[in-house]
Amino acid sequence: xxxxxxxxxxxxxxxxxxxxxxxxxxxxxxxxxxxxxxxxxxxxxxxxxxxxxxxxxxxxxxxxxxxxxxxxxxxxxxxxxxxxxxxxxxxxxxxxxxxxxxxxxxxxxxxxxxxxxxxxxxxxxxxxxxxxxxxxxxxxxxxxxxxxxxx
Numbered sequence: 001x002x003x004x005x006x007x008x009x010x011x012x013x014x015x016x017x018x019x020x021x022x023x024x025x026x027x028x029x030x031x032x033x034x035x036x037x038x039x040x041x042x043x044x045x046x047x048x049x050x051x052x053x054x055x056x057x058x059x060x061x062x063x064x065x066x067x068x069x070x071x072x073x074x075x076x077x078x079x080x081x082x083x084x085x086x087x088x089x090x091x092x093x094x095x096x097x098x099x100x101x102x103x104x105x106x107x108x109x110x111x112x113x114x115x116x117x118x119x120x121x122x123x124x125x126x127x128x129x130x131x132x133x134x135x136x137x138x139x140x141x142x143x144x145x146x147x148x149x150x151x
Contacts, residue, residue: 011041015049020063020073022087024052024094033099043105044098051098055090055137062141079140086140093136100129 010027017023026045029035035044056063063074071077079085103126138145 011044013041013045015045015052020067021052021056021090022074024048024091029095029098033095035099035102039102039105044102047101047105048094048098051094051101051133054097055093055133058093058137059090059140089136089140093133093140096129096133096136100126100133103129 010030013026015024015026026041026048029048030044066074066077074090075084075087077086079089103122135145
């Protein structure tokens, strides 16, 4: 039995898509990416919205090309011959980016020493989720996952 103020219910909120991109269900994200119960629902919604903006910006040129090809929504775009996989990759990009953003917030949410958890706080974990988000965008656009940067 627990006597804390945490709720373990998933959100029923949805971030509405624009007709081309799909709606994003906050509860689906919470369940799939196992968010700590310490996160306020409003924080999760905000960071999920920020992640969606990031993904949409990454895909601006790709979307324009898809629309020129006659696709009226992301759900119509074929990926590897499978229906719905483009939507799945978009959601993965959004969810992974949001998870990475939220991991950085954990230190401000729960500060008891007993609650210290490197898996929820480490920069390496957040970096892994950012990389997975980039991989999903690259896959969707048909680009390779390896990039070279000028140092």
